[in-house]
Amino acid sequence: MDDDPGVLKGLRGLLSDEGFSPVEARSAAEAVRLLDAPGQPPALMLLDLRMPGETGLELLARLPRPLPLPVVVLSGEASPAEAVQALKLGATDFVEKPPSPERLLTALRNALALSELREEQQRLREELARPGHLVGDSPAMESLRALIARVGPSDTAILITGETGTGKERVARALHLASGRKGRLVAVNCAAIPATLLESELFGHERGAFSGATTRRLGRIEQAQGGTLFLDELGDMPLELQAKLLRVLETKEVERLGGGLPIPVNVRILAATHRDLAQAVREGRFRQDLYFRLNVLPLSLPPLRERPEDILPLARAFAAELAGPNVPLELAPGAEEALRAWPWPGNVRELRNFIERQNLLRGNGPLTLTPESLTGPAPLKAATPSQLVLGQKSYREHVDDFERTLIKAALEEGGSIAGAAAAAGGPGQPAPPHQGARHPRRVSP
Structure with a gap:
């Protein structure tokens, strides 16, 4: 142009x-x-x-x-x-x-190549998010797929709850694809955008609405016209914006910052949070009317530790996604049991990160999982310094683990807190000769 x-x-x-x-x-x-x-x-x-x-x-x-x-x-x-x-x-x-x-x-050519790559990534994400492709063999996943197929075509607002990393955005994508709506799925992480910018991000603004607003900008709600707006981490939305969101839900209209005319919108709203919104309502941190408006059909995702039969299918799906379908996923003896026994506090996201880490370390061979490949599978007290792999944990985590091990050993040796302090040379105890004042390190300019 x-x-x-x-x-x-x-x-x-x-x-x-x-x-x-x-x-x-x-x-x-x-x-x-x-x-x-x-x-x-x-x-x-x-x-x-x-x-x-x-x-x-x-x-x-x-x-x-x-x-x-x-x-x-x-x-x-x-x-x-x-x-x-x-x-x-x-x-x-x-x-x-x-x-x-x-x-x-x-x-x-670079722009076209980047566009093709993004389209392929989007295609794969949508393919994985289809209700039939939500990975897992557990009864919970079977029920979830059936529920998405049933309620996906409606325009009802849905509140998706679950711990961090359980796959709430993937479920939102599956609901959008099952809806048949022609517009796009537009996702907004309410916790990742500063409160001072979130209003403009959601509702848009007219030129001159505030200092720095040099052009008109459509908000995420308008960008989702004819499609779906996914509000992730809704529990972190400020109260004043909750009132404006409630008005959009009730009137199907949006007003840009600096604009005087309401704009009709045809948008289905999905929301997700890892917080207890009912408790937030009781504490005055979340509007009760908005909670009731969004909680028409609550959809709760169980944590990965409660559905261990999904772990291996998910691991195979992530391996195919990250390493390619031609790279086999192999399990060493005891690996499947270790995967099932691991608590997965980060849920599906932690499992994906684990598979990605193993893929980066695998070289040219197959992607092999061993019990030792899990982060910290064995108690640190059983490991010697030569056995610790810094790549598995950060320096700070190793230091914290060492301190815990040292304190535990001192308690066992001293028999009490006072005895442990004496054994460790704590406050009020004479320090061993080698624990004198540290000398400052010389740093080269």
Whole structure:
């Protein structure tokens, strides 16, 4: 998209010679019409920032998130701040005018390759999130798949609860796919966005609504038009925003910051939390009316330790995802028992991280799991310093474990807390000669 006929002519010739089929737009309005036209949408946008009427930056800011196509910015007059802003808004690359053919073609090919990779990742995520592909053989997972198939097509708000890492977002994706809604699934982690920014992130804003609001921006609710909004960690949403969210649920309308007119929205809302919202309501940290509005159909995910029969199927699925279907997953003697016995405090997420770690360490052979490959499978008191593997735990965790082992040994030797303090040279006890004052370390400048 460019308004300079000379630039358009040069780009058209270069791109046609390289096998592309360029389509021209001389304004933001023309570009939007091309994107909204029926048929195959463009595979990539080459965007000039300096345009008559709506600028390239303004167009980039109001496109849906994630961007519907990769964008490479081409400009000869942009300031460094504008270049940074374009990249923050999702542009893949920034190329200065006049570009060399090699530089421009490299930027375009990299953008297309990155887009293909993201599409493949999204396809795999959606495939794994389908109700029939929610991995697990336990009765709890069978019931969950049946429930998703039954309630997925409705527009009812659903509250998904469960410990951190149990797979709440994957269940939300499965519900969205089962709904048949044509719009996108838009996810917002309410705990990851500062409270001062969350309102703008959800509801959007008009140009000039506050300092720094240089362009209109659609909020996540509007971006989910015709689809599903997934509010993760809803229990961390500030009370004042809970009231605004309740209004959206009741009126099916949203108001941008700085805007005066309500905008109709057709959005299904799913919410998830690891917190006890009923307790939060009693303590005044969560609105009771919003809790009742969202808790029409509560859906609770059991922790992984309560469904050990799902551990091995999940491990095989993660191995295929991370190492590829051609890399076999092998279990050494005792590995399956160790996997089932491990408490998995981080639930499914911890299991995936464990498989990813073993895949990174496997070399070129099969992905082999052993009882020793689990983080800290044996008590540290049975290990000598040469047996400790720093890669399994952080330095701080090793120090904490060593201190616990030392205290336990001192208690066993001293027979009481006072005796342990004497054995360890604690406060009030004479320190052994080698425990004198530390000398400062010399640090090279």
